Amino acid sequence: MTEHTHHDVCTNCTHEHSLGIAQDIARKSGHRWSETRTQVYHTLLMADKPVTAYELMDMVAKKYARDVKPASVYRSLEALMEIGIVARIESANAFVACQNPECNHQHIFLICNYCGHVDEISDHGINRQLLKQAAEKGFIARKQILELHGQCKDCHVEG
Amino acid sequence: MTEHTHHDVCTNCTHEHSLGIAQDIARKSGHRWSETRTQVYHTLLMADKPVTAYELMDMVAKKYARDVKPASVYRSLEALMEIGIVARIESANAFVACQNPECNHQHIFLICNYCGHVDEISDHGINRQLLKQAAEKGFIARKQILELHGQCKDCHVEG
DNA sequence: ACTTTATGTGTTATGTTATAACATCTGTTG
DNA sequence: CAACAGATGTTATAACATAACACATAAAGT
Numbered sequence: 001m002t003e004h005t006h007h008d009v010c011t012n013c014t015h016e017h018s019l020g021i022a023q024d025i026a027r028k029s030g031h032r033w034s035e036t037r038t039q040v041y042h043t044l045l046m047a048d049k050p051v052t053a054y055e056l057m058d059m060v061a062k063k064y065a066r067d068v069k070p071a072s073v074y075r076s077l078e079a080l081m082e083i084g085i086v087a088r089i090e091s092a093n094a095f096v097a098c099q100n101p102e103c104n105h106q107h108i109f110l111i112c113n114y115c116g117h118v119d120e121i122s123d124h125g126i127n128r129q130l131l132k133q134a135a136e137k138g139f140i141a142r143k144q145i146l147e148l149h150g151q152c153k154d155c156h157v158e159g
Numbered sequence: 160m161t162e163h164t165h166h167d168v169c170t171n172c173t174h175e176h177s178l179g180i181a182q183d184i185a186r187k188s189g190h191r192w193s194e195t196r197t198q199v200y201h202t203l204l205m206a207d208k209p210v211t212a213y214e215l216m217d218m219v220a221k222k223y224a225r226d227v228k229p230a231s232v233y234r235s236l237e238a239l240m241e242i243g244i245v246a247r248i249e250s251a252n253a254f255v256a257c258q259n260p261e262c263n264h265q266h267i268f269l270i271c272n273y274c275g276h277v278d279e280i281s282d283h284g285i286n287r288q289l290l291k292q293a294a295e296k297g298f299i300a301r302k303q304i305l306e307l308h309g310q311c312k313d314c315h316v317e318g
Numbered sequence: 319a320c321t322t323t324a325t326g327t328g329t330t331a332t333g334t335t336a337t338a339a340c341a342t343c344t345g346t347t348g
Numbered sequence: 349c350a351a352c353a354g355a356t357g358t359t360a361t362a363a364c365a366t367a368a369c370a371c372a373t374a375a376a377g378t
Contacts, residue, residue, distance in 0.1 A: 031325095032324095032375090034325095034326065034327080037326095053363095053364070069327095069329070069330090070364085070365070070366085071329080071330095071365090072327065074364095075326075075327080090304070108289070110298045121296060123288070125288070126292070129285055130267070137269060138311065139269045139278065139307070139309055140309045141307040141309040142272070142308055142309040143308045143309070144305075144306075144307050144308075145249070145306040145307070145308070146304070147249070147303075148289060148293050148298070148300040148304070149301055149302045150293065150299045150302070151298070151299045151301070153297030156299075190354095191345075191346090191353095191354065191355075195355085211334085213334070213335070226357095228356095228357070228358070229336070230338090230356090231355095231358095233335095234356080252334085252335060
């Protein structure tokens with residue numbers, strides 16, 4: 001398998017590979033790993049679109065034939081978000097596996113209202129401008145939640 | 160009272176005035192008005208920070224000595240949002256009265272993690288750039304959710 | 319190796335946010 | 349004033365999220 005930086009541009013990438021990366025990042029940032037986290041993360045990767053905690057719970061329960069409870073799922077999600085490989089879509093009360101776990105942690109989400117798919121883009125210029133605009137009001141921005149709702153490429157024709 | 164365009168820069172503004180504006184906007188856009196909407200909107204104006212639907216329900220119940228139910232509050236909020244005078248803060252599951260009901264409907268919210276206050280800024284340049292970035296991915300953005308969390312001016316000293 | 323400590327999990331219960339469904343009422347229009 | 353669209357009241361329930369406590373396990377120090 002070739003070396004690469006961006007997960008989303010690598011057609012060779014398997015979920016196992018993502019999992020490996022995830023564990024690396026976790027260890028480097030002083031987080032532990034666990035079976036539940038593996039299952040939750042893997043399930044999110046497979047989903048390839050935002051999934052609510054309860055949906056995720058059912059998916060994990062079915063896939064691994066075990067009884068998972070809400071608290072467990074939320075705890076795993078919290079850890080995965082701290083590690084930086086999962087993000088919460090605020091406007092959907094749902095979660096997605098990040099497309100670029102290795103690079104920036106400032107996402108702009110493109111959420112299709114038709115098919116539900118989520119794309120992730122990145123523009124540090126915009127992030128900087130937002131910081132600046134906020135600063136002019138005396139506001140120090142620590143986190144930016146940027147979510148665009150609309151119509152994705154694949155939904156143009158029918159839409 | 161002097162004429163003005165921006166509600167937030169007018170020190171003369173009363174909530175009654177905001178209410179008048181609200182009703183005008185409602186009628187112009189083909190919405191009806193009602194006592195419940197008046198109460199919900201007025202309570203939100205007084206709050207001057209994001210309030211959850213259930214908090215709002217309790218506030219209205221207490222203030223107007225009546226028994227309001229969740230469904231009623233949510234219905235009023237939905238209408239007020241359609242009219243464009245109330246906005247939802249997605250990352251807080253809460254609602255605020257817009258500072259500039261008359262002008263643009265594209266807000267950037269600055270949410271203080273310490274005092275909970277929300278400020279509303281506006282930058283069409285950023286909105287345009289986001290549209291453009293999205294368009295490059297073949298995505299037509301209809302709505303932008305822009306919420307910055309951090310530390311406001313008043314919370315710098317202690318923070 | 320063995321204790322200590324911090325971290326993660328299982329479980330139960332409950333809190334919080336949001337909507338569905340259906341009957342009733344009210345303002346607007348013709 | 350009839351007919352209709354739009355609001356409301358009410359009940360019930362769905363969907364999302366966390367608190368609290370007991371127990372288990374991995375990492376770090378001795």
